Amino acid sequence: MRSYGGIALVVAALACVPLLTASNVVLNFMVVALLIALVGQGWNVLGGYGGQYSFGHAAFFGTGAYVTAILQVRYGVNAWLGLVIGIAAGALVGAVTGVLSFRSGLRGSYFALVTLAFAEVLRIVASVAPITGAGVGTLVKLDLRWEAFQFQSRAPFYWIILAFVAVSLLIVKRIEGSRFGAYLVAVRENEDAARAVGIDVVRVKLTAMILSAAITAAGGCFYAQYFLFLDAGIAYGPWISVEALLAPIIGGIGTIYGPLLGALVVKTLGEITKLMTGHAPGLDLVIYGAVLILVVAYAPRGIAGLLRRRT
Amino acid sequence: MTEILRVEHISRRFGGLLALDRASFTADEGRIVALVGPNGAGKTTLFSIITGFLKPTEGRVFYQGAEITGEPPHLIARRGIARTFQIAQPFTGLTVRENIAVGSHLSRPSRASALAAAEDVADAVGLSAMLETPAASLTVAGRKRLELARALAIEPRLLLLDEVLAGLNPSEIRDMVPVIQAIRARGITIVMIEHVMQAVMSLAEQVFVLAEGRMIAMGPPLAIAADARVIEAYLGHGAAQRMRGAAHG
Numbered sequence: 001m002r003s004y005g006g007i008a009l010v011v012a013a014l015a016c017v018p019l020l021t022a023s024n025v026v027l028n029f030m031v032v033a034l035l036i037a038l039v040g041q042g043w044n045v046l047g048g049y050g051g052q053y054s055f056g057h058a059a060f061f062g063t064g065a066y067v068t069a070i071l072q073v074r075y076g077v078n079a080w081l082g083l084v085i086g087i088a089a090g091a092l093v094g095a096v097t098g099v100l101s102f103r104s105g106l107r108g109s110y111f112a113l114v115t116l117a118f119a120e121v122l123r124i125v126a127s128v129a130p131i132t133g134a135g136v137g138t139l140v141k142l143d144l145r146w147e148a149f150q151f152q153s154r155a156p157f158y159w160i161i162l163a164f165v166a167v168s169l170l171i172v173k174r175i176e177g178s179r180f181g182a183y184l185v186a187v188r189e190n191e192d193a194a195r196a197v198g199i200d201v202v203r204v205k206l207t208a209m210i211l212s213a214a215i216t217a218a219g220g221c222f223y224a225q226y227f228l229f230l231d232a233g234i235a236y237g238p239w240i241s242v243e244a245l246l247a248p249i250i251g252g253i254g255t256i257y258g259p260l261l262g263a264l265v266v267k268t269l270g271e272i273t274k275l276m277t278g279h280a281p282g283l284d285l286v287i288y289g290a291v292l293i294l295v296v297a298y299a300p301r302g303i304a305g306l307l308r309r310r311t
Numbered sequence: 312m313t314e315i316l317r318v319e320h321i322s323r324r325f326g327g328l329l330a331l332d333r334a335s336f337t338a339d340e341g342r343i344v345a346l347v348g349p350n351g352a353g354k355t356t357l358f359s360i361i362t363g364f365l366k367p368t369e370g371r372v373f374y375q376g377a378e379i380t381g382e383p384p385h386l387i388a389r390r391g392i393a394r395t396f397q398i399a400q401p402f403t404g405l406t407v408r409e410n411i412a413v414g415s416h417l418s419r420p421s422r423a424s425a426l427a428a429a430e431d432v433a434d435a436v437g438l439s440a441m442l443e444t445p446a447a448s449l450t451v452a453g454r455k456r457l458e459l460a461r462a463l464a465i466e467p468r469l470l471l472l473d474e475v476l477a478g479l480n481p482s483e484i485r486d487m488v489p490v491i492q493a494i495r496a497r498g499i500t501i502v503m504i505e506h507v508m509q510a511v512m513s514l515a516e517q518v519f520v521l522a523e524g525r526m527i528a529m530g531p532p533l534a535i536a537a538d539a540r541v542i543e544a545y546l547g548h549g550a551a552q553r554m555r556g557a558a559h560g
Contacts, residue, residue, distance in 0.1 A: 179416045179420050179421070179425070181422075182413055182425070183413070185405065186405075188404075190401070190403070195385050196384060196393070196462070197393070197464070198385050198417045198465055199413075
């Protein structure tokens with residue numbers, strides 16, 4: 001799976017899922033898993049390849065979601081145009097966060113804390129600002145036409161989120177084979193050594209952050225269209241920041257298929273937990289935590305790393 | 312002979328410590344210049360200032376006639392000044408080839424050509440056999456070579472080597488000396504910080520001696536080795552006189 005052929009194969013296989021089952025439960029599960037794969041791939045660009053661990057990807061996810069939803073609800077903008085603007089807005093939030101934190105030289109846990117703070121500030125603002133519907137939330141009007149980016153059945157949603165994931169895979173593949181990708185990994189491995197060979201470290205990190213934010217924002221836009229409801233806790237809540245980093249870390253940090261693999265595993269685990277415990281609230285998070293500790297301790301390169309070692 | 316590097320009256324203060332005290336030196340194009348001095352003399356600090364990793368408290372640095380004082384490290388590297396680190400700083404998760412290619416990318420945007428160019432550089436420092444080895448599993452000698460290779464990969468005009476021979480055994484040092492000579496033969500000016508005096512004697516044409524932040528002597532290697540101020544800087548006050556006394560008596 002070293003080439004674009006590998007991506008084509010994986011995407012083609014996944015595209016067959018709606019042809020094999022019409023079960024809404026299965027499709028819903030897969031849509032959510034792919035959404036997490038997409039958001040996780042966004043995190044992976046910055047965290048996996050660039051070594052900049054963000055705890056606040058909710059900031060980009062929520063911005064994409066809110067911008068798409070609010071443009072439709074309050075300004076009558078077409079949902080597809082809303083998607084494009086939502087992605088751009090997420091990228092902009094990434095640029096601002098990146099400029100502020102990278103220019104002041106924040107690294108490691110300081111960077112993580114600042115991203116967390118940004119997401120939390122946005123969550124609190126969104127929970128009181130009138131434009132987001134504050135405590136009531138924002139409801140996107142039901143309009144089941146493809147022009148409105150809404151569909152009667154789950155299958156089209158599934159194929160669209162799969163297409164988003166496919167694009168994200170292509171972007172990451174492209175990064176891997178480029179000078180920018182080599183620079184990004186160099187920055188992750190050793191910033192001083194990177195500077196010494198002429199790499200503009202701040203610029204490389206910033207580019208990665210903008211790209212990362214845009215991919216994650218696309219996930220937010222999709223979320224708004226799929227669930228048609230947002231509030232501050234959903235859009236900017238820590239849950240999505242956690243999912244965004246859990247998927248790539250468990251699947252294989254800094255690998256192209258890591259986020260997809262991780263999202264499928266994490267979501268499957270979550271479902272199994274729910275079935276076994278009868279939806280005890282929060283128990284899936286306990287399981288996530290345990291799995292995360294196991295992965296970090298025994299498989300620092302995630303599932304993808306384990307597979308590579310075996311073969 | 313034209314001057315490629317000129318360091319003028321550089322001082323650097325760390326809190327109450329004056330690490331460099333109006334230190335000056337120059338390097339002529341195509342030469343090997345050695346910077347020697349006891350531990351803590353400020354040699355590495357001076358390298359860090361030349362390459363932009365530290366800003367001087369006062370003083371100026373000129374490269375090819377243009378002032379570069381205080382420029383950020385990546386711009387100085389792009390001007391053609393490469394450095395190695397005293398403690399090797401490999402990109403540990405990458406192979407030798409990938410490490411070198413990061414440097415080659417400076418003039419080669421394409422991944423394939425950067426990876427290919429890494430081969431020639433590896434060849435020049437004797438790492439050809441280890442191209443696909445992970446940098447993390449290199450020996451000390453291997454890491455030193457990799458430092459050198461990555462610096463060479465940016466195709467510098469001026470190469471600053473910070474103790475590339477430290478930690479090597481005598482036979483490894485013997486292997487490394489011709490590598491450095493070959494680099495100079497390609498027209499690259501070298502400024503080296505070095506404690507291995509036997510190598511300084513055989514490589515350098517000009518030696519500058521730094522002690523307690525001050526440049527106390529300069530000249531050809533043999534003259535420097537006999538300089539009373541240098542002997543005292545290394546061995547303590549009065550050492551030169553006692554040595555002379557011992558030789559005569």
